[in-house]
Amino acid sequence: MKNQMHLEFSADSANESFARVTVAAFMMNLNPTVEELSDVKTAVSEAVTNAIIHGYEGKEGRISIRCKLEERTIDLEIEDKGKGISDIPKAMEPMFTTKPDLERSGMGFAFMEAFMDELEVTSTVNEGTTVHMKKRIGVLTPQDDFL
Amino acid sequence: MNAVEEYKIIGDYLCVQMPKEIDHHNAESISEKIDQFIVKRNVNHVLFDFSETEFMDSSGIGILVGRYKKVACFQGKIYLIHMNAQIKKILSLSGIAKYMEILEER
Numbered sequence: 001m002k003n004q005m006h007l008e009f010s011a012d013s014a015n016e017s018f019a020r021v022t023v024a025a026f027m028m029n030l031n032p033t034v035e036e037l038s039d040v041k042t043a044v045s046e047a048v049t050n051a052i053i054h055g056y057e058g059k060e061g062r063i064s065i066r067c068k069l070e071e072r073t074i075d076l077e078i079e080d081k082g083k084g085i086s087d088i089p090k091a092m093e094p095m096f097t098t099k100p101d102l103e104r105s106g107m108g109f110a111f112m113e114a115f116m117d118e119l120e121v122t123s124t125v126n127e128g129t130t131v132h133m134k135k136r137i138g139v140l141t142p143q144d145d146f147l
Numbered sequence: 148m149n150a151v152e153e154y155k156i157i158g159d160y161l162c163v164q165m166p167k168e169i170d171h172h173n174a175e176s177i178s179e180k181i182d183q184f185i186v187k188r189n190v191n192h193v194l195f196d197f198s199e200t201e202f203m204d205s206s207g208i209g210i211l212v213g214r215y216k217k218v219a220c221f222q223g224k225i226y227l228i229h230m231n232a233q234i235k236k237i238l239s240l241s242g243i244a245k246y247m248e249i250l251e252e253r
Contacts, residue, residue, distance in 0.1 A: 013172035020202075038202070038233040045204040049171040103178060103209035107241050111205055114240050 011061040039115035046108040047078040055082025081128040161190040174206035191223040198229035
């Protein structure tokens, strides 16, 4: 099975909810658990929020989400054409934020990393950022073997 | 299901019934309203009730940490109640749970 979708929307904070709910609805085909669904929703919310706050810094812009369902994996690419990240390892450090005044917790990338199986960030200054994430859905945890 | 949060003052406690979803879109206005209560109404402690909340991302962690910093100056405390599994998970990952009073139901 290979099912794909492409979503493009304005970098408006009202669309954060729209983006995560749409991705969650699209992945229903994989029969995710409630926990897997909220993991993906959290990761999408973090990536989209980063694009709005940091990529476009509240200015106008467009965010695109490409989503692929392959076998039992969800593959997500969340892209902005904003200002880009000059130091990616620094940006990914937990608790690091360039915007403490906005009460950003600095946990965005840490949550994406914790809730997804794979996370890759590519960015070019003044061109934009792409967050590529994958998560296997419906994988049994080791404890399940003993049930 | 409430789309907007609600506020109630009991003694020197502010009780905030949190909305269905908490993200960057509504986090700032929630923080601002709570801060007004802390400053103008002499609230010492803030209780966050998540019984209606289905989703929260790191913006919610920002609300909690920011309010903790405000009330901790006056020995105030932050109480959290009725969190679902998703909220508990991000709270534990964020490492801030040790600064909050978590109320469990019986």
